[in-house]
Amino acid sequence: GENVEQHPSTLSVQEGDSAVIKCTYSDSASNYFPWYKQELGKRPQLIIDIRSNVGEKKDQRIAVTLNKTAKHFSLHITETQPEDSAVYFCAASRGGSYIPTFGRGTSLIVHP
């Protein structure tokens, strides 16, 4: 089955800095890579996703890059703000009827 590794487990940055979270996956057939943000006690919310036919996708301060050859993908948050503080999960899936496999999560702390 799929195995998703996520690093770092904790990331602390100053407001305005950039934050990068990296994930690797093992199943070369995976073709869909969503990222979720989970605030304490709340549901994970999809913030951005990328499919294997593109290498990069951007949405305002958030971007995701994908390297299919190396089987890794990353989340980039620029100009971080305190409200970006949360746990971020990456996931990999074959899409269709396949269940996503989640990474262990990264606790992002943005200091004002």
Next chain:
Amino acid sequence: GAVVSQHPSRVICKSGTSVKIECRSLDFQATTMFWYRQFPKQSLMLMATSNEGSKATYEQGVEKDKFLINHASLTLSTLTVTSAHPEDSSFYICSATMGQGGYGYTFGSGTRLTVV
């Protein structure tokens, strides 16, 4: 967009009692729903896949007699924690897809279960 509702959001029960958690897809039909368990500061652990009209598929290590799952309609799946014990205390989250499977994954709001 796809909305998944989960109730209750919090529940406290006594050891030995059973608790039912509901997961509803509000604006779409979900042939498949998923149940996760999440411990503090940890990732989402898939417990089972719930298919409408058929038996749920449980992940290895999950007791099917303890965590009863029913998916009686295309918009409702329930998880019943039977004979709950303090070690069952956790955050339980359901999710559903709009038939696109892994492409359209939406989570419910979660249920914080505390067994005393």
